[in-house]
Amino acid sequence: MKRITKSIASSTAALLCLAGCAGANKAAIPAPAPQAQAAEVKEAVQFVNGVAITRADVERASRVILSQGGSHQKNSQEKMKQAAQTALDQLTTAELLYQEAAKIEIKDLDQQVEKKIAETKALYPSPAAFEQALKGSGLTVEEMTRNTRKTIAINTFIEERFASKTEVSDADTQKFYQEGLDKYFTKPESARASHILVKTDEKMTPEEKQKAREKAEALLKRVKGGEDFAAVAKAESGCPSATVGGDLGSFGRGQMVPSFEKAVFDMKPGEISSVVESQFGFHIIKLVEKHEAGKVSYDEAKAKIVEYLKAEKVRQAVMSFVDELKSKAKITRV
Incomplete structure (x- = not known):
């Protein structure tokens, strides 16, 4: 489309x-x-x-x-x-x-x-x-x-x-729709997710990185325990998306780093992931919605x-x- x-x-x-x-x-x-x-x-x-x-x-x-x-x-x-x-x-x-x-x-x-x-x-x-x-x-x-x-x-x-x-x-x-069905009117698999990020960088010592992981585990425990995900993201996330409760909007495959993408597309809507590590740090991900690949209707x-x-x-x-x-x-x- x-x-x-x-x-x-x-x-x-x-x-x-x-x-x-x-x-x-x-x-x-x-x-x-x-x-x-x-x-x-x-x-x-x-x-x-x-x-x-x-x-x-x-x-x-x-x-x-x-x-x-x-x-x-x-x-x-x-x-x-x-x-x-x-x-x-x-x-x-x-x-x-x-x-x-x-x-x-x-x-x-x-x-x-x-x-x-x-x-x-x-x-x-x-x-x-x-x-x-x-x-x-x-x-x-x-x-x-x-x-x-x-x-x-x-x-x-x-x-x-x-x-x-x-x-x-x-x-x-x-006529245009039928002739262009395969070329124009396909929609890829997509997902919408929010996350909480505890940032790390390559300059951190192993001890500092471990503390970051422990913080992420503690935050995971809070949201798994029932705290509002968006509120925790606003208060604790190191990503700019914190201002909107961690909302990353919709995205397709190939748009996120591999470990993050795998976690997202392996989840079901409403689920919260375990702590996921990437080059940016430790993520706690909540899948909001997911759409399978398909055709755009007429x-x-x-x-x-x-x-x-x-x-x-x-x-x-x-x-x-x-x-x-x-x-x-x-x-x-x-």
């Missing part, structure tokens, strides 16, 4: 990327100063119906594309060249969409822009941190505001022109399938529309 969720996110991100990369160089509201327009023309690498896409635009978008690749190594010249071409293609597409979006009226556009900017600023601990991040991205507040305005306009246009008119039938979702998966199929239909419709716009547009490479 995680894989289809990831696919949904990728499809949605593709549309948002097109919107987010909208060129910041059109004389829109607020209009750039004449000097800025002249500078943009001088730095242009391409014109889309007379609107400049600048070298700075391409370089900024290229950095985003390269960072999404997940590689921390130095990028090759070929990879940088490919990223620059992808960036230019995305900026061109976004500019064409914005030129269409600018034709529709969005009554609360100013309020939406203000809200989005405020939400972005709230992600940073201080105004200075926000300014620093903005500077690092090579944007001014004015450019960010203008780009946000264009992004909202494009998203609104896509919603009104395509998404609101796109439907997914039950037959479509049923009813469970349907909402995600509808979301995915709708996003795909919208993406395809938008791309077809963009191809039509490109066939009519005047696009000049400098």
Whole structure:
């Protein structure tokens, strides 16, 4: 199920990327100063119906594309060249969409822009941190505001022109579910557990380690005797999960250290383990629930399938529309 969720996110991100990369160089509201327009023309690498896409635009978008690749190594010249071409293609597409979006009226556009900017600023601990991040991205507040305005306009246009008119039938979702049953709709064996940890480390003497074990045995005796497990975990556990009563949430096989995992999957819900040793120390584990591997039912998966199929239909419709716009547009490479 995680894989289809990831696919949904990728499809949605593709549309948002097109919107987010909208060129910041059109004389829109607020209009750039004449000097800025002249500078943009001088730095242009391409014109889309007379609107400049600048070298700075391409370089900024290229950095985003390269960072999404997940590689921390130095990028090759070929990879940088490919990223620059992808960036230019995305900026061109976004500019064409914005030129269409600018034709529709969005009554609360100013309020939406203000809200989005405020939400972005709230992600940073201080105004200075926000300014620093903005500077690092090579944007001014004015450019960010203008780009946000264009992004909202494009998203609104896509919603009104395509998404609101796109439907997914039950037959479509049923077909996708049946064809993807083995690939997408499986759920692995999983468990939810809480634990109390008495920490140890490699610097401890045998005597200190023995005392840690004895403490764990004493805590085990308390919870086996009826004391509330979560309360003991909050008071005694050396794991950060102590703040939530030792709750580790749900996890599957391969996510915990072997000795811990074996103890968990050998238990029945409600059981408390004996003291379990790992490289982190001594654990007392309470199994909350356990689920066998199996299939995700159609009813469970349907909402995600509808979301995915709708996003795909919208993406395809938008791309077809963009191809039509490109066939009519005047696009000049400098």
